[in-house]
Amino acid sequence: MTGDLPTSELLTHGEKLLGWIAEYLQHPERFPVVSPVAPGEVRASLPAAPPESGESLERIIADFEQKILPGITHWNHPGFFAYFSISSSIPGILAELLIAALDVNAMLWKTSPAATELEQVAMDWLRQLLGMGEGWFGIINDTASISTMLALAAAREAKPELQIRARGMAGRSDLPVMRVYCSEHAHSSVDKGALALGFGLDNVVKIASDDEFRMRPGALAAAVRADRNAGMLPIACVATVGTTSTTSIDPVDEIAEICGIEEMWLHVDGSYGGVAAVSPRYRHVLRGVERADSLVVNPHKWLFTPIDCSAFYTRRPDVLKRAFSLVPEYLVTREQDEVVNLMDYGVQLGRRFRALKLWMVMRAFGADGLASRIERHCELARMFEHWVAADPDWELSAPVTFSLVCFRYAPSGLSEPERDRANAEILQRVNASGEVYLSHTKLNGVYVLRLAVGNIRTEERHVARAWELLREASVSYSSD
Numbered sequence: 103m104t105g106d107l108p109t110s111e112l113l114t115h116g117e118k119l120l121g122w123i124a125e126y127l128q129h130p131e132r133f134p135v136v137s138p139v140a141p142g143e144v145r146a147s148l149p150a151a152p153p154e155s156g157e158s159l160e161r162i163i164a165d166f167e168q169k170i171l172p173g174i175t176h177w178n179h180p181g182f183f184a185y186f187s188i189s190s191s192i193p194g195i196l197a198e199l200l201i202a203a204l205d206v207n208a209m210l211w212k213t214s215p216a217a218t219e220l221e222q223v224a225m226d227w228l229r230q231l232l233g234m235g236e237g238w239f240g241i242i243n244d245t246a247s248i249s250t251m252l253a254l255a256a257a258r259e260a261k262p263e264l265q266i267r268a269r270g271m272a273g274r275s276d277l278p279v280m281r282v283y284c285s286e287h288a289h290s291s292v293d294k295g296a297l298a299l300g301f302g303l304d305n306v307v308k309i310a311s312d313d314e315f316r317m318r319p320g321a322l323a324a325a326v327r328a329d330r331n332a333g334m335l336p337i338a339c340v341a342t343v344g345t346t347s348t349t350s351i352d353p354v355d356e357i358a359e360i361c362g363i364e365e366m367w368l369h370v371d372g373s374y375g376g377v378a379a380v381s382p383r384y385r386h387v388l389r390g391v392e393r394a395d396s397l398v399v400n401p402h403k404w405l406f407t408p409i410d411c412s413a414f415y416t417r418r419p420d421v422l423k424r425a426f427s428l429v430p431e432y433l434v435t436r437e438q439d440e441v442v443n444l445m446d447y448g449v450q451l452g453r454r455f456r457a458l459k460l461w462m463v464m465r466a467f468g469a470d471g472l473a474s475r476i477e478r479h480c481e482l483a484r485m486f487e488h489w490v491a492a493d494p495d496w497e498l499s500a501p502v503t504f505s506l507v508c509f510r511y512a513p514s515g516l517s518e519p520e521r522d523r524a525n526a527e528i529l530q531r532v533n534a535s536g537e538v539y540l541s542h543t544k545l546n547g548v549y550v551l552r553l554a555v556g557n558i559r560t561e562e563r564h565v566a567r568a569w570e571l572l573r574e575a576s577v578s579y580s581s582d
């Protein structure tokens with residue numbers, strides 16, 4: 103047999119699957135939020151080799167329900183409070199269907215003009231929603247990790263005298279050691295970017311933070327000075343708006359001042375926290391960003407767009423293009439000097455049509471709808487914060503800036519190591535309930551629990567249930 107399946111199959115199974123999705127989104131709580139399967143269980147339930155001849159979609163979908171679903175951890179569950187809670191939304195899901203149907207590769211303007219131009223429109227709309235001024239060029243990447251790596255590559259290219267593009271770095275005694283700076287609370291993607299680009303992990307300098315987990319600009323200035331005195335070359339600084347452990351906000355304005363003086367590229371990682379600026383109440387979180395060279399925010403984290411969708415902005419697209427543009431004959435097009443060809447701004451050639459989902463999400467919710475959802479999540483987090491603060495056996499571990507609460511069980515009478523053990527065990531028990539999923543981090547060396555509100559379907563009752571489960575687990579742990 104050749105060719106695709108008949109479109110009647112699409113209609114029959116498409117209708118059924120849409121029904122399944124509607125039911126799933128309406129009642130996600132019928133599934134345990136964390137998959138209870140043991141390592142290897144899903145794999146063992148599946149044939150080791152592919153089928154010799156095609157199978158019916160009915161059978162495949164039945165296996166999806168029976169064998170794959172039990173191994174799914176439900177990020178779209180309203181009780182998902184771990185890491186940064188993300189969620190897709192109905193406009194985003196419908197967009198993904200269209201994206202798959204069109205199967206556009208937006209590598210060149212010519213290979214789908216609307217994909218390139220909609221990406222520019224969507225990125226410009228998002229810029230306006232975030233309250234950012236003009237003068238930014240935006241592209242959509244898969245993840246913030248890749249966006250940050252591109253920023254570091256551009257930072258290096260911003261010093262053309264190094265001739266990295268042509269000559270690389272290996273075996274060159276004429277090159278100084280290049281340094282990248284970020285706070286000790288920056289995401290590990292900064293290290294990975296430095297690793298991929300050959301800066302070396304030892305050259306990612308972790309700047310100390312204050313007691314609210316924000317980078318200390320004075321410590322940054324001192325570190326840069328010391329490195330210069332040692333003959334090294336400061337290349338870039340990554341400031342974070344919404345750090346992963348606590349959502350602290352680095353003082354971007356003051357960091358920008360130092361970057362200006364030291365001629366370093368300033369990249370702002372606002373992957374999670376940056377999107378809060380769609381609410382006028384949180385617009386201030388991007389203060390100072392207008393002085394940065396680049397910024398990343400992730401609509402797939404907290405703007406209800408299905409993963410993946412990472413919005414990368416730079417005020418210096420010419421530098422980014424210089425770092426990556428390379429046009430072999432087979433990719434030459436007539437209009438290449440008049441249009442944006444997205445392949446020029448990164449490593450990848452092939453590119454998904456992600457702009458469609460971001461555009462559909464922004465249109466379906468509007469500026470007001472996005473802002474009110476973000477604000478509601480922050481209110482729910484503050485509610486939880488008050489419950490924790492009011493209970494003498496529990497304590498808050500960091501200021502609540504957005505919709506994340508860091509806290510711990512800390513009854514008097516338990517030593518610090520005992521408290522660490524108690525919190526790890528409480529987390530284990532609460533997550534085993536199947537009703538909620540929280541995660542943890544370490545702050546100042548102690549084990550801390552994290553409750554991140556970010557799912558579009560999370561309501562007060564889900565947050566209240568999490569608090570109830572936590573308290574029950576603490577009581578049962580203490581009486582064991």
Ligand SMILES: Cc1ncc(COP(=O)(O)O)c(C=O)c1O
Pocket residue numbers: 186244245246247248289291342344345346371372373374400412
């Ligand atoms: C501050 C920050 N930056 C970067 C990332 C990495 O994001 P991505 O998964 O899009 O690479 C995260 C992930 O949580 C994050 O919290």
